[in-house]
Amino acid sequence: MTAIDDLFQLCPPPAGTVPADWAAVERTLGMPLPRDYKQLADAYGPGAFCGFLSFYHPLAPTEWVDLTGPMPSRIRQQLQQDRDGGTFPVPHDPQSLFPMGVTGNGNYLFWITEPPTAPDRWHVAVNEARGPRWYTHEGSITDLLLAVLSGRESVPLFPRDLLDQGVYFAPSEPNPPEPPRVTRPTGAMSSNEIRTWARAHGYDVPDRGRIPATIIDAWRNAGNR
Known part of the structure; x- marks a missing residue:
C-alpha cells in the first residue's frame, strides 16, 4: 500500500x-502541487488532525486557512523580514518556502519547493511559532502525517500528548459564525x-499561553482594536 x-x-x-x-487552484497559485496533497485534501476536506494539525485547503471556510488566500503570502513576507533583519534564523530561502499548514500552537508547516517543477519531490519544514526552531521532514506531507500519527516520528515542536486522545480528524465548520465584538478602551486587547x-x-x-503574532495581526487587520 501507499502512504x-x-x-x-x-x-x-x-x-x-x-x-x-485543482487545475484552477494551480493556475491561481502559479505552481503545481504535490499529488499526495491533492489526494489528502480531496479525501479529508478542511479540518484538523487530533484537534491540532491543519493543512491549508482551497475550499476552507475562511480566508485565514485558504491555500489560495492571503495567509501564505503574509507568512512568507514575515519570514523574509525575519531573515533580512536577523530576527530569527531561516534555514531555507523564504522564496522557496510555501506555507501549507498550521498547528494549534501556531507553528507553520511549509513545502520546501525545490525543485519548483517537481512537487512530488518536495519535503516539509515546520517552524516554531515566532521562534527560531525548525524541523525538516525528508518526505511529503502525507509521509509526515503518517509518521506522526502512528507514533513513529516525534516532532520536537509538537506536544508530547498529541496522541493521548487517539487519532482522529475533525472537519471544519462549513460556515463559522462571526464572533460578537466587545467594546473596550482603545489599546486594550482581550486574549x-x-x-x-x-x-x-x-x-x-x-487555550493558554502566547497567541501567535500572525493571529493578532490578522485580528487587527479585520478591524478589531
Whole structure:
C-alpha cells in the first residue's frame, strides 16, 4: 500500500467531502502541487488532525486557512523580514518556502519547493511559532502525517500528548459564525476575544499561553482594536 492508503486506514477520512478544481487552484497559485496533497485534501476536506494539525485547503471556510488566500503570502513576507533583519534564523530561502499548514500552537508547516517543477519531490519544514526552531521532514506531507500519527516520528515542536486522545480528524465548520465584538478602551486587547475570533475564522489557537503574532495581526487587520 501507499502512504496515503496507510493514512486512510489509520485515520479514516470523513464522508461527503467535495473535490477541489485543482487545475484552477494551480493556475491561481502559479505552481503545481504535490499529488499526495491533492489526494489528502480531496479525501479529508478542511479540518484538523487530533484537534491540532491543519493543512491549508482551497475550499476552507475562511480566508485565514485558504491555500489560495492571503495567509501564505503574509507568512512568507514575515519570514523574509525575519531573515533580512536577523530576527530569527531561516534555514531555507523564504522564496522557496510555501506555507501549507498550521498547528494549534501556531507553528507553520511549509513545502520546501525545490525543485519548483517537481512537487512530488518536495519535503516539509515546520517552524516554531515566532521562534527560531525548525524541523525538516525528508518526505511529503502525507509521509509526515503518517509518521506522526502512528507514533513513529516525534516532532520536537509538537506536544508530547498529541496522541493521548487517539487519532482522529475533525472537519471544519462549513460556515463559522462571526464572533460578537466587545467594546473596550482603545489599546486594550482581550486574549479571550482574540481566541474566540481566531477559532471562528479557522485558526487553531491554544487555550493558554502566547497567541501567535500572525493571529493578532490578522485580528487587527479585520478591524478589531
